[in-house]
Amino acid sequence: MSIMIMSRLFKMNLGGCNRKLLAVRLADFADDDGRGIYPSVARLAAETELSERTVQRILAEFVKEGLLVVVKEATGRPGVANAYDYDLGRLFAYKPGETGDSVSPVEDGQGVTIQQDTGDTGDGDGCHGDTRTVIEPPLEPSSERGSASATPDEDPKRIERKFKAWFLKWPTCLNSSEKAARDAFIAMTAEERAECIDKTPAFIAAVKATRHPKFTYAAVYLNERAWKRMDDPKDEIGPPTTHAPFSQPWMALLLAEVSKPMATAWPAMTAFQRQQAASSPQAARAVDMERRTKYGWPKASRMVSEQKPLPVPALLVGISEQFTGIDPKSDLAADWQALAERMGWPWPTSGFNRLQVPDGRPEDAMNEFQKRLNESRGHDDAA
Template sequence: MSSPRFSIIPAWIVTDGRMKGSDLKVLCLLGTYTNKEGWCRRSQVKMAEQLNCGRSTVQDSLNRLAEIGAVEKQKVASADGRDSAHWYRVVLDRAPISDAFGAWEAEDQQEFGPISGDKSGTPPAGRPAPPAGPRPAPPAGPRPAPPAGSGPAPINDSNLTPPVERSEREPGLGGEEEENPRALERRFRRWWATWPTYAVDTETTARRAWLDLTPEQRKACEERTADYLATVKASGRKFSKAAATYLSERAWERLGEKDMQHSGQAPEPYTAYSRAGRGLLLAELLRPMRQLQLNKVEENIIETSPEKGGMIWRDKREKQGWPEAVKLIETTVQRRRFHVPQRVVELSKDFDKVKVGSDIWEAWQRLHFRRCWPWLPAPDGLEWMQFPRIVAHGESEADLDDAVERGLEEFAGRLNEGRGDDDAV
């Protein structure tokens, strides 16, 4: 038996941003071996051999494809209770309307099936006969009626209609069809990228809440989310609302006219080299560290070389423990600016200028190292950086380390004044 020549996969998945690594290769491999109904029974070990990768890579891709909605899995248990090769179905754009299958079957029967009965149009068993009498004439219109014949009626299924024509034929829809899954996914991805907690939030839950909104609510959400975020920042409150909570509560609807006017005022942007920018950076670093877990590679390295555990954990904390702080540092290094809540601007006005490379500058660097905090590098030519004011007693390293710890604690105390436990850093 010759090898299959084609692979059938849904076109929308090719540009989906959730695809990773070998996902597309695994999907194409499944699409190569699908049967007439779209199902394929394939061993993960065999797929891994064909793709020249590990079985775990194939398994991860299959799980991700199932979560995205591109593949449906059907488990199969062997007689002795152990897992056997599963059935997989490549999910195409969407299920066609129920009448379409009947029309396709009728068309196949006419072209390939045996000739039986007379030409009077006797319906197959199990299907109701058409009502007696002449067929009603089609409604008048600019297009000529199709020629009469004994074959099945043309299939009017939007799955077979090109998107451009479909948008022209479906009244009430804009340029992007509201119920088009790909259009909704693109809009969700654009909105998701603007949400402050997206790096640590649950994307699947947020997407489900997004799809639960009505078209009008989604549009209002897109238009007013920026106003909502600006209002929260201007108030100086800690931002911790999950995206799914924001969407399900429709929090943007609670913005009053006063809030809208306030959010319309564009605050001055800063970098982390400024007093206000350093204040916001420290405020983010003073938040609890994000919960971290080692991946398989890191676990294997530590198991083989335990002495590398400290280095691996430090690197992980510095890069992933405080994602919002890392984002502020990256923004500054890329010579871009960000907005700072007015309350933080006020609290950081008394920060001191510290000469780059000085003993105090190095003391602040040691504080960051002790806490596994990411450090903002000083670019060439930058002479001064801003830090909370300290009162140094003595000039030894221990004295300076103690002074910067107390200076940071004093700033954290002022940052938390007048705020409840839920808002505390």
């Protein structure tokens, strides 16, 4: 899937909604260079709800216009389709002719034409613009039209335009039920629709910034009001929040830092350190551990020495709720200090009244912390 190509296509005028729909679906198969497109016509027709003849016609148009390049022709064997690559240079420079999806003229009831527009033709923003279409007269009485949630100052046609503009920008729109999403959108209050439209771009960006971005169906997103997750400081897509030194989230950030692989780009030893290391094996180990603590985890070293408030990712804020405060003079605090010294971790020894750490004995507690961190991030490597 090439989000880059899809996002560019959404903003382009490709000469009609059917052409844009198919172009975006093809981009969903391509890599960021536009290569590797080989779905069957039947699959494209089923997923775009276009007829197979329409899909074939548009594909032929794209090839003729140079937007698509046939890199391998179908052999005629079942399941073997043409393979295409996008010519990104021609695609992004494309300017359509008068090929829009035409609509019938509208008359005023006395045979006089009052509107003669074509679907997307001439619309600089393609499907993202407010495309003029024919609205058939409603069959139900006016008192029954619209949604129960539509306020008197909200025109159903205006709601529909807002929905269309929103829906086409949702990452899974091609795989989502447009009807289910529309019903969910209409069922919201005017304030919720405005909030959804306003916050969805930030939500999409936040999800893409996670380690394993995954988007749900459009209707699910709307029904769950998922954009509100960004206001939850413990949610994975919530923004980092700043926390004081030695608080639970701050200590979780420190433990996450020392759980990372040790940095290996250390400065060369000074002459004094070389002299010390040469004096005995014990002195050499002491020099090595001193350097490991200082250079092995640079961010953790700065945290311990500077003791400043820092932004903590939402993921760690949630995990830190399981931390417990212990007396810095207790045996358990001494055990944590001993573990840090064995590992060479930077470790705070002053500046706090309570030491916030995962519950349990240090080794077991750290293993459990790292396990939770890995599970929350969705991978098996060390944090």
